[in-house]
Amino acid sequence: MSDRITLTLRAALARTIGVECISADRFADLSEQEIGALRLWDGHASVALGDVFAIRGDHSSSVTIEGDLAHLDGVGTAMRGGEIAIAGSVGSSVGAQMSGGVIRIAGSAGDDAGTAMAGGVLTISGNAGDRAGGALPSASKGMIGGEIIVRGGVGRDAGSRMRRGTLYCASAGENAGTAMIAGNIIVAGNLGDGAGLGNKRGSILALGGVRVPSTYAYACTYRPPHVSLMLLSLRARHELPVNDEHVHGLYQRYSGDLADIGKGEILEWRSK
Amino acid sequence: MDIRGVQIDDTFAEAFGMRGARIIITAKNQKWAREAANKMTGFATSVIACKCEAAIERELAPDQTPDGRPGISVLLFTMDSDSLPKRVIERIGQTVLTCATTACFDGLPDAVERIAIGKPLRTFGDGFQGSKVINGVRYWRLPVMEGEFLIQESFGKARGVGGGNFLILAESADAALDAAEAAVDAMAGMPGVILPFPGGIVRSGSKVGSKRYKTMIASTNDAFAPTLRAITKTSLPDGVNSVLEIVLDGLDFRSIAMAMQIGIDAACRPGVHSITAGNYGGRLGPFHFYLRKIMSGDVEDAPKEGAPA
Numbered sequence: 001m002s003d004r005i006t007l008t009l010r011a012a013l014a015r016t017i018g019v020e021c022i023s024a025d026r027f028a029d030l031s032e033q034e035i036g037a038l039r040l041w042d043g044h045a046s047v048a049l050g051d052v053f054a055i056r057g058d059h060s061s062s063v064t065i066e067g068d069l070a071h072l073d074g075v076g077t078a079m080r081g082g083e084i085a086i087a088g089s090v091g092s093s094v095g096a097q098m099s100g101g102v103i104r105i106a107g108s109a110g111d112d113a114g115t116a117m118a119g120g121v122l123t124i125s126g127n128a129g130d131r132a133g134g135a136l137p138s139a140s141k142g143m144i145g146g147e148i149i150v151r152g153g154v155g156r157d158a159g160s161r162m163r164r165g166t167l168y169c170a171s172a173g174e175n176a177g178t179a180m181i182a183g184n185i186i187v188a189g190n191l192g193d194g195a196g197l198g199n200k201r202g203s204i205l206a207l208g209g210v211r212v213p214s215t216y217a218y219a220c221t222y223r224p225p226h227v228s229l230m231l232l233s234l235r236a237r238h239e240l241p242v243n244d245e246h247v248h249g250l251y252q253r254y255s256g257d258l259a260d261i262g263k264g265e266i267l268e269w270r271s272k
Numbered sequence: 273m274d275i276r277g278v279q280i281d282d283t284f285a286e287a288f289g290m291r292g293a294r295i296i297i298t299a300k301n302q303k304w305a306r307e308a309a310n311k312m313t314g315f316a317t318s319v320i321a322c323k324c325e326a327a328i329e330r331e332l333a334p335d336q337t338p339d340g341r342p343g344i345s346v347l348l349f350t351m352d353s354d355s356l357p358k359r360v361i362e363r364i365g366q367t368v369l370t371c372a373t374t375a376c377f378d379g380l381p382d383a384v385e386r387i388a389i390g391k392p393l394r395t396f397g398d399g400f401q402g403s404k405v406i407n408g409v410r411y412w413r414l415p416v417m418e419g420e421f422l423i424q425e426s427f428g429k430a431r432g433v434g435g436g437n438f439l440i441l442a443e444s445a446d447a448a449l450d451a452a453e454a455a456v457d458a459m460a461g462m463p464g465v466i467l468p469f470p471g472g473i474v475r476s477g478s479k480v481g482s483k484r485y486k487t488m489i490a491s492t493n494d495a496f497a498p499t500l501r502a503i504t505k506t507s508l509p510d511g512v513n514s515v516l517e518i519v520l521d522g523l524d525f526r527s528i529a530m531a532m533q534i535g536i537d538a539a540c541r542p543g544v545h546s547i548t549a550g551n552y553g554g555r556l557g558p559f560h561f562y563l564r565k566i567m568s569g570d571v572e573d574a575p576k577e578g579a580p581a
Binding site: 164165166184201203220222223224225226228229230232233237244247248263 | 338339340341375402404405406407411413419420421422
């Protein structure tokens with residue numbers, strides 16, 4: 001039994017490989033040989049994990065992945081526990097449907113990071129692509145729990161149809177929180193147009209300003225007590241650059257989407 | 273045993289098991305946190321008539337509270353498990369929810385047993401309330417005229433100890449009060465302990481039942497009432513003209529014993545004859561605080577055999 005399992009890419013990948021089998025909780029029960037025999041998807045063909053990665057360690061729920069990983073899709077899919085550290089950037093669908101554990105990405109992530117996530121923590125030091133925390137195709141709900149922390153920006157449709165959980169990012173593209181059912185999206189900087197369209201009960205916290213959709217209505221300017229709690233909690237646990245003026249600041253509350261049930265909100269920071 | 277000329281009687285304080293909750297009240301500033309806490313802990317001196325015992329435990333700096341604002345920690349105790357949520361809900365609902373700028377949090381996050389507090393109170397929001405799950409804990413946001421009231425959904429329930437006590441027997445009422453005030457000041461802010469009576473001091477200690485009125489569940493402690501020295505079986509030594517009692521409730525035996533140690537030491541001052549404690553011969557309460565043992569530095573003890581689990 002090892003403290004940690006390290007997977008090192010044997011050679012740079014020319015095309016995308018599906019590595020949905022790389023999950024920290026699954027590795028906890030496997031020997032090095034058994035890990036090496038897991039199957040990856042290279043297009044329509046399956047290949048052994050051991051043919052793609054050099055493996056060190058066994059029987060551990062702490063996993064490090066090294067190499068140029070931008071063509072790896074689906075790392076940590078449906079993960080239920082343990083920890084994965086990704087030394088660089090990674091492909092799409094990292095942490096999709098995960099329900100527990102922690103995935104830390106030192107670089108950026110592709111599209112669909114944390115899709116339909118149900119629990120655990122996904123932290124991305126760089127940027128994330130489109131639909132972070134969103135829903136699987138044709139699914140009614142996006143993420144239903146857990147936290148996605150993106151220190152850089154996220155693409156469009158972040159948090160689309162999310163039901164629970166929290167997505168934090170430095171900036172977000174268009175249509176963040178589209179058709180949100182509930183949950184929290186916190187955007188520290190620029191927030192693209194179309195935020196919160198179709199929102200039912202979700203909260204979008206815009207610390208860097210927002211163009212509020214016309215289907216939202218201004219309610220009041222106040223200090224939302226849960227915002228202090230949420231930002232302090234995120235700062236303490238993820239060492240995020242959250243300012244005190246945001247923690248205890250005044251916010252304009254807009255209720256919406258009034259084209260839906262209208263119990264959601266956009267909270268736009270105004271002043272300390 | 274004597275401390276600076278004050279005799280410590282060879283006796284013990286007898287205390288009971290209770291159920292308790294710690295309520296953290298935060299507000300815009302300490303003034304408003306204290307306003308809410310004072311109202312919440314009003315008329316909560318004794319379970320005999322108040323249904324609960326409650327008091328301020330200590331002030332909390334902004335970096336000690338969940339929302340980064342000044343706060344007050346309150347401890348509230350009841351005699352049984354079922355009534356704890358009722359008392360907490362009615363008091364928060366009438367005194368914290370109503371108080372400007374406050375929010376309300378659980379102060380026993382590690383307690384396994386939980387009581388629903390914010391959950392029933394949420395209905396004040398009349399359907400306009402909303403909830404947020406932050407770091408795995410659910411909070412309720414109640415829209416109010418001022419803005420929003422935030423309260424945690426569930427609070428921890430702890431097994432506490434009620435009725436720790438010591439009596440200050442003094443030559444005069446002034447000397448008794450000076451000593452009692454010194455004791456209260458010394459014990460102020462000790463974690464896990466409250467002094468539920470006015471100013472932390474009881475002047476009307478009681479005995480169980482009544483000699484004359486059958487319906488009374490408690491009546492004056494005539495053995496320690498100086499005006500009755502000549503006509504009742506007194507427990508007062510010569511030269512004692514006034515007695516004040518300090519009653520302590522706490523989250524565990526050790527917290528109370530440590531507070532008693534500090535409080536008794538502070539009460540040993542000129543004009544005080546002796547320190548004693550109230551008990552029922554060990555027949556009623558499973559927690560026994562032996563004064564001399566505590567003042568010798570031994571604050572560890574355990575309930576006697578047969579104590580309720």
